[in-house]
Amino acid sequence: MYQLTGVTKSYSQTKRTVTALKDVDLTIADGELVMIQGPTGGGKSTLLQLLGALDRPTSGSVMLGDADLAKQDDRKLGELRASEIGFVFQGFNLIPTLTAQENVETALEPLKVSGPERIRRAREALESVGLADRATHLPSELSGGQQQRVAIARALVKEPRVLLADEPTGNLDEQTRDEIMDLLEGLWRDRGLTLIVVTHDSEVARRSPRRLRIKNGTVAER
Amino acid sequence: MFATYLRRELLGRKRQTLIIAIGMALAIALVIVVNAVAAGVQSAQASVLQSVYGVGTDITVTEAAAAPADGQAPGQRFDFGAADGTTTDGTTAVSSSRLEAGRGTTTFDAAAVSTASGVDGVSNAVGVLSLTNTTFDGQIPGGAQGQQGGAPTDAGTGTGTGTTDGTTDGTPPTGGPDGAGGSAFNLDSFTVLGYDPAADALGPLTAVSLTDGRALTADDAGTDNAILDSDYATSSDLAVGDTFDIAGTTFTVVGIVTSTSADGASASNVYIPLDVAQTLSGLDGQISSVYVQAASSDSIDAIKADLETALPDNTVNTQADLASSVSGSLSSASTLVSNLGTWLSILVLVAAFLVAILFTISGVTRRTREFGTLKALGWSNRRIVGQVAGESLVQGAIGGALGVALGLIGILVVNLIAPTIGASTTSVQAAGPGGPGGGRFGAVASAAASADVTLQLPFTFAIIGIAVGLAVLGGLLAGAFGGWRAARLRPAAAFRSVN
Numbered sequence: 008m009y010q011l012t013g014v015t016k017s018y019s020q021t022k023r024t025v026t027a028l029k030d031v032d033l034t035i036a037d038g039e040l041v042m043i044q045g046p047t048g049g050g051k052s053t054l055l056q057l058l059g060a061l062d063r064p065t066s067g068s069v070m071l072g073d074a075d076l077a078k079q080d081d082r083k084l085g086e087l088r089a090s091e092i093g094f095v096f097q098g099f100n101l102i103p104t105l106t107a108q109e110n111v112e113t114a115l116e117p118l119k120v121s122g123p124e125r126i127r128r129a130r131e132a133l134e135s136v137g138l139a140d141r142a143t144h145l146p147s148e149l150s151g152g153q154q155q156r157v158a159i160a161r162a163l164v165k166e167p168r169v170l171l172a173d174e175p176t177g178n179l180d181e182q183t184r185d186e187i188m189d190l191l192e193g194l195w196r197d198r199g200l201t202l203i204v205v206t207h208d209s210e211v212a213r214r215s216p217r218r219l220r221i222k223n224g225t226v227a228e229r
Numbered sequence: 230m231f232a233t234y235l236r237r238e239l240l241g242r243k244r245q246t247l248i249i250a251i252g253m254a255l256a257i258a259l260v261i262v263v264n265a266v267a268a269g270v271q272s273a274q275a276s277v278l279q280s281v282y283g284v285g286t287d288i289t290v291t292e293a294a295a296a297p298a299d300g301q302a303p304g305q306r307f308d309f310g311a312a313d314g315t316t317t318d319g320t321t322a323v324s325s326s327r328l329e330a331g332r333g334t335t336t337f338d339a340a341a342v343s344t345a346s347g348v349d350g351v352s353n354a355v356g357v358l359s360l361t362n363t364t365f366d367g368q369i370p371g372g373a374q375g376q377q378g379g380a381p382t383d384a385g386t387g388t389g390t391g392t393t394d395g396t397t398d399g400t401p402p403t404g405g406p407d408g409a410g411g412s413a414f415n416l417d418s419f420t421v422l423g424y425d426p427a428a429d430a431l432g433p434l435t436a437v438s439l440t441d442g443r444a445l446t447a448d449d450a451g452t453d454n455a456i457l458d459s460d461y462a463t464s465s466d467l468a469v470g471d472t473f474d475i476a477g478t479t480f481t482v483v484g485i486v487t488s489t490s491a492d493g494a495s496a497s498n499v500y501i502p503l504d505v506a507q508t509l510s511g512l513d514g515q516i517s518s519v520y521v522q523a524a525s526s527d528s529i530d531a532i533k534a535d536l537e538t539a540l541p542d543n544t545v546n547t548q549a550d551l552a553s554s555v556s557g558s559l560s561s562a563s564t565l566v567s568n569l570g571t572w573l574s575i576l577v578l579v580a581a582f583l584v585a586i587l588f589t590i591s592g593v594t595r596r597t598r599e600f601g602t603l604k605a606l607g608w609s610n611r612r613i614v615g616q617v618a619g620e621s622l623v624q625g626a627i628g629g630a631l632g633v634a635l636g637l638i639g640i641l642v643v644n645l646i647a648p649t650i651g652a653s654t655t656s657v658q659a660a661g662p663g664g665p666g667g668g669r670f671g672a673v674a675s676a677a678a679s680a681d682v683t684l685q686l687p688f689t690f691a692i693i694g695i696a697v698g699l700a701v702l703g704g705l706l707a708g709a710f711g712g713w714r715a716a717r718l719r720p721a722a723a724f725r726s727v728n
């Protein structure tokens with residue numbers, strides 16, 4: 008699935024340059040579940056952004072299948088994100104003015120899916136996360152766990168190959184955390200996804216056989 | 230999705246939508262009202278002008294007055310000879326009536342009419358003679374009483390130093406032969422316009438309509454028949470068939486006319502055949518104005534230039550030139566509207582645009598994570614810019630619609646209040662000095678129209694179109710800035726933990 012070689016990512020600011028990732032080599036197989044841990048500022052989100060085609064590395068190559076994400080232009084990266092990659096964020100990142108159903112539909116907007124098809128698929132995705140009865144609710148009318156379910160439905164509705172989650176349970180209580188992790192794991196198993204989860208929580212990390220630790224921009228298996 | 234998202238954003242962020250829309254609405258309403266006021270003031274000016282120069286007149290030809298030499302003061306002096314008065318009980322009653330060119334009016338050869346007709350592009354030209362008839366009558370006590378200031382009863386000249394009441398209502402002399410020795414004078418004046426009843430209708434008479442009797446026809450040339458303005462007829466208690474006096478000649482009223490112009494002012498109190506007017510005033514072959522109609526409104530400037538060449542001694546004015554002769558609060562209103570109004574609406578418009586732009590940019594900034602997330606979902610830059618621009622456009626359009634409604638209400642309110650503004654137009658020929666003595670009887674009418682015009686604001690679809698166009702422009706500007714801002718956001722902004 009992923010093949011990273013010599014990946015370095017630096018952010019240049021006016022005065023100094025921050026190197027968030029240093030010469031990272033990493034392989035992630037198709038259908039793998041990977042947990043990423045590490046201290047704050049270590050470079051976890053930065054790695055996820057490179058894996059998610061949100062950004063290009065400063066040097067090195069990020070192969071997603073046959074495509075080197077380091078060499079694609081913005082438009083191509085956008086197309087890749089639209090069709091192949093699903094994101095789940097710590098803050099849920101739902102559009103506050105759109106209903107649950109409409110939020111899920113936003114993921115199909117760039118894929119030129121016809122209207123009725125879009126509505127049907129979004130409804131199915133909401134059903135698969137157990138929120139069929141909340142379709143017309145606004146995010147503000149949903150609990151944190153429910154909002155994260157809507158976000159997961161949005162990430163899955165396009166049937167991506169990869170699901171990237173940055174601290175998906177970071178804003179949730181323990182019980183909801185376990186529900187969400189159960190949901191993600193279930194989807195990973197059922198759909199043959201590659202699931203990569205960044206987490207601070209060792210409880211969560213323990214669920215996976217493969218765990219990575221990122222510290223000061225370097226990646227280590229553990 | 231575009232429409233759903235747009236609708237939800239506008240309804241979900243009502244405050245932002247309302248602030249931008251209301252700002253825009255205020256500006257648009259102001260633009261509409263200021264424009265309407267400008268148009269209303271202009272049409273008020275046109276109507277004042279129309280009452281003096283008639284409908285269809287494109288150009289007038291007059292002659293600027295030359296400063297008269299001393300002692301030639303026109304019209305302000307009455308000479309009474311010993312035989313002029315009738316003496317009873319030691320008091321002499323004197324009366325003198327004369328017809329002469331209106332104050333400030335200079336007459337010139339009527340040949341100018343045919344010269345003007347001969348100019349290329351002129352479809353019609355008529356000449357008129359604008360006159361003032363002044364009647365001076367009074368009673369002077371007998372010489373035995375030796376009243377100082379009273380004029381001698383025989384020989385010498387009686388210059389009016391008594392009370393003059395300068396109105397046109399013909400108040401009879403007061404004071405008199407009661408032994409108290411008072412002198413009483415009355416000065417009555419009215420305007421007389423001589424025009425050629427055989428010529429095509431053009432000039433002042435096109436701004437009046439016949440309400441009683443008949444109009445003057447070609448057959449009236451040379452006769453002592455007159456048409457009266459209805460206001461003057463009423464105040465002088467004259468009706469069709471009555472007779473009255475102009476310069477000692479008895480005229481018969483054959484018709485009454487009423488002004489058709491909005492302000493009700495008319496060019497003259499009395500209308501008589503041109504040839505009679507010329508004879509009575511001793512101005513044979515003279516006229517005071519030529520009214521010129523152009524075949525096409527496009528050629529007015531060219532005709533004006535040609536007329537100036539053909540009639541080098543005359544003053545040639547187009548309707549546009551004449552507009553500047555309208556004075557009074559109407560002209561102040563016009564100046565105020567065109568200066569303050571225009572600047573104020575530009576200022577408010579710029580402010581509204583700035584508010585829209587700043588609010589849109591800050592809105593986009595607040596939605597950084599939202600747009601980052603959409604980019605992470607694969608939304609193209611174009612799609613996101615389109616969304617932002619769409620929101621701004623609709624906000625602008627709502628503002629435009631509100632503004633049009635507000636503007637129309639403003640127009641309606643002004644029209645309901647119908648404020649009156651004073652307007653007077655002194656005929657352009659009044660440029661010259663009145664001459665010595667002129668100031669003494671300054672209150673006596675000159676050939677001018679003075680009226681209170683009620684301001685009526687017109688409603689035009691053109692201005693609505695412009696207003697909506699401005700609203701759309703404001704929306705586009707705000708959308709462009711907001712969209713530019715949104716386009717620059719990185720998709721990684723989706724990872725920001727705070728908004």
Ligand SMILES: Nc1ncnc2c1ncn2[C@@H]1O[C@H](COP(=O)(O)OP(=O)(O)OP(=O)(O)O)[C@@H](O)[C@H]1O
Nearest residue numbers: 018025026027045046047048049050051052053054
């Ligand atoms: N857009 C950016 N501009 C500049 N520096 C950045 C940017 N994004 C990340 N960094 C820096 O890169 C380093 C790694 O950041 P990153 O967000 O990947 O850390 P993280 O491991 O996700 O931390 P956390 O657990 O707090 O989320 C940090 O020092 C951070 O300040």
Ligand SMILES: [Mg+2]
Nearest residue numbers: 051052053173
């Ligand atoms: Mg992070």
